[in-house]
Amino acid sequence: MTLMTSGQSAAYCGPAPRPDGLLAAWNGDPWLIAALIGLALAGGVFAVRRGTPAGPRNPALLGAWLLAFALFVTPLCAMAVALFSMRAVNHLLLVAVLAPLLAYGLGGRRFSGAPGAAAIVHAIIFWFWHAPAPYAAALSHDGIYWLMQLSLLASGVWFWRALMARWSDIVSTAATLAGFAAQMGLLGALIAFAPDPLYAPHAATTPAWGLTALEDQQLAGLIMWVPGVLPYLVALGLAVAAALSRSGETAAR
Template identity: 50%
Template sequence: MFNDAWNQVYCGPAPDPVDLWASWNLDPILLTCLGLLAFVIARKRNGAWAMLALVLAFVSPLCALSSALFSARVVHHILLVAVAAPHIASILPRHRSGSATIAFVVSTVVLWAWHLPMAYDAALSHVGVYWLMQMTLLGSAIWFWREVFAPERSAVEAISLTVGAFAQMGMLGAILTFAPQSLYAAHFMAPYAWGLTPLQDQQLGGLLMWVPAGIPYAVLAVSLARRNWIALRAGNVT
């Protein structure tokens, strides 16, 4: 009865290891939406990277695995906020810069709020709440990265915002890593099939937020520094 309650997550019930590679999500509505988005952005610079991240997150077996493992859900979220979102933000029409601080605070609050146990478990037990989680995570991250990439933004400020975004994710990861007990009822049983206790799975997820998640942020920081260097050479920055 308890396990059935958690099988209502959008990505389907938690798969066993032997079934993972057959667990592709072929939801026709999702595929249609992704196809339309690909038609709009895939041929633009960075558009293909955004589409790849979204396909990995929602279509590949990672979607089903994230029903089983919190650590897989962390990878899913990293793909959204640190890969898909900045690439989508970079190809949107340019706009006048707004408050990067507000965008940073909102995106941070959204990320942390969805990792509160009650909110997280609700998202993994109700399809509507699940998509609210995905859209708010992706949407707030796109807003944040648009502000980071705003043409008027200085390189120092843009890089500082990028470092800050990784720091707040790393802090959340550290809290989850050192928590004395598992926090998420949605992953109360499934990790055992993967050779992990729920607490070990949560610790692994925290470590992924804390260390490997720094890779896409580092790439973005280097890209921002390179953009500024090119602008300096062209005489566009004083």
């Protein structure tokens, strides 16, 4: 299998850093910084209109903003250029932490939608961007990169908002979460057990971090396979606990 690295230098967040230069690898994209400032201001206005305190007093939206800053401005962004395993971490935080924070902060419980349909669309988008060709394209062109990240985030927010709207339906919620966790584990297993490196943009960047391209890929697969399913299992546990609490309150009456 031939691995090409010609698009590596064009990756968003800049060239892949080496360990000794990681602390300097911050993303200073002025458009991104302006967007984050605009989102912070918009979040404050949104919170005020909902009758809730703005800024730091709105924990979900504040947490989402801080996580977005960490993923796209700090050296975590550059590390995802160097290592596919860090890209796996980036995407998992995007869809399993940032997306539910946004969904909750924007009022997900009032959203009407079918969790099953949202889960299917979200899973298709997730699998598509982890196919080697679309992934390589995203790391060679800024526009495609942001199409990847925003489509993952938007479909994730839709998934979590639709799920929160049906939170009281424990059967539907449990089935949706279990199904999504299973497909995430399957994708991780396929990546972990692939016999050859699949992700060309990282072929020349992993040795500086003490990994071969295949080892980095295997680590990414394991991250998706094991830690990647934990947020969905935690959400499932919260849903079950909420259902049991409601049952207990009903019985007490």
